[in-house]
Amino acid sequence: MEQQNHSKQLLLQLNQQRAKGYLCDVIIVVENALFRAHKNVLAASSVYFKSLVPHDNLINLDTEMVSPSIFRQVLDFIYTGRLSSSDSVSDHSISSLLIAASYLQLTELAALCRRKLKHNGQTPSSSNKMTPSSSTSPTSNGHTPGPLCLSSTPLHNHQHHNNHSGSKKGSQRPGQEGRLREDLSEKVFISGSRCASLSPSGEGRSNGLGLDLSKRSPSESTATEEVSPSSLLQSSSPHSSSLSPTPTPPTTSSAKPEPPKTSTDLQPRAPRKRPRGDKVTPELEDGEVDGEENGLDQSEGSGHSGRGGGGGGRKGRRNGNTNYIYRQPQPGFEPGVGDNLYVCIPCGKGFPSSEQLNAHVDTHTHDQLYLKDEEEEEEEEEECDDSASKEVKPDAEEPGHLCTVCSKSCKDATSLRQHEKSHWLNRPFPCNICGKLFTQRGTMTRHMRSHLGLKPFACEECGMRFTRQYRLAEHMRVHSGEKPYECQLCGGKFTQQRNLLSHMRMHTSPS
DNA sequence: CTGGGGATGGGGCCC
């Protein structure tokens, strides 16, 4: 007994889910475009993806090998077994597809392309150099094989992933692992910079994550094919910057040399049973993007944007401390509930399709982005809108470089400018993943790292990793036992200044 | 159950 159309129906369902972003657990970045997909499907179709998806939730493809339009066809093929209509599949397109298929080790697609070219009288030789059979496998590290890279290195030897596996099993000392990871992280950053320079727009700005944060107009962003719902949301921002990959070889979110899969893997020898109970790791855990951005996973809480869910979940605690300008869900709206899988972060409205979301996103005016965060700032708002938010004047006439808003004295114009940014109501730097807005690019970049799990700083003692060097230094006192902060009232000593301050509040509080 | 301490994550801000 056999269900005739079982596989066909299954694939159809998967493709429909992909279209909606439902349960998609990986994002493939190709130039300006983001493609959401299912790891299982990719792994089942491509040896290349199979080597990457277990470790990475964000895969950056080499734009020299595959363009967004081509990858779209590739993805369509993976999910349907068919190529696009013939009109769009010219010989040139087929050649490009063949290159992409070879690069991605999609043997069936590559064979299909070769047959097609042969049928059309073309010789696929030029592309054949990348065919799977020629062992041009992408370097397993995911760092692009590139046209000139014909390495047949076994995937497991791949430095990047090898590092991963080694670290998990403790075959490597935590410290060594940490150092290796750090190196890898740096490599990624370097590659990001390099790629930024290759950005066609010329405006490419590396965000330090290997992602080009070049500003793009909403129309540009929304026009991007297959952009994930979350990225669409980000794109809705006037300052939207589509999450564009740097034209580098498949760099992956793995800039993080693969973080431990679970919190327990990070377990320091001891301080705690787990680093943070509320947070497995900041990695882009499977489904995190979907869950948080699409509101699909209600169990995961409201996520970064703080919409819905009442602040539950791992990061709910952050809600009280965040200054989302654009976070309040519409009353009565429950993101991700029912068919409204596409949620607009700014207003919290849900839509059943990306098209409807896109249309809705366009209705947000520029002004909406600059809604005041706090009512008490209303008075300042006028000043800021008139002066600071437009262009902070050099303030050369102010003797002490006084802030026009709070009269704070700054040592020079640069400091003043930076200080005045704190008064700006607009936050020109949006996170492409959760949509949160920041006053400084550096803060946004740091925030993005938390999404992507980039933790360059590793403790050599326990292997625990941090996003900030300062945190690592702070953490090291756990191992050294150093307690440099002493309470002047009771003599209590603390490893961290903030805990001393917390302690001091205990002394000073009425209770 | 509660409060204090230890430890960590994230954002703001300044240098």
Place this chain on the structure above:
DNA sequence: GGGGCCCCATCCCCA
């Protein structure tokens, strides 16, 4: 852009 620091929030452990 990155480093450093501060602050807030939170979680876990333990007395």
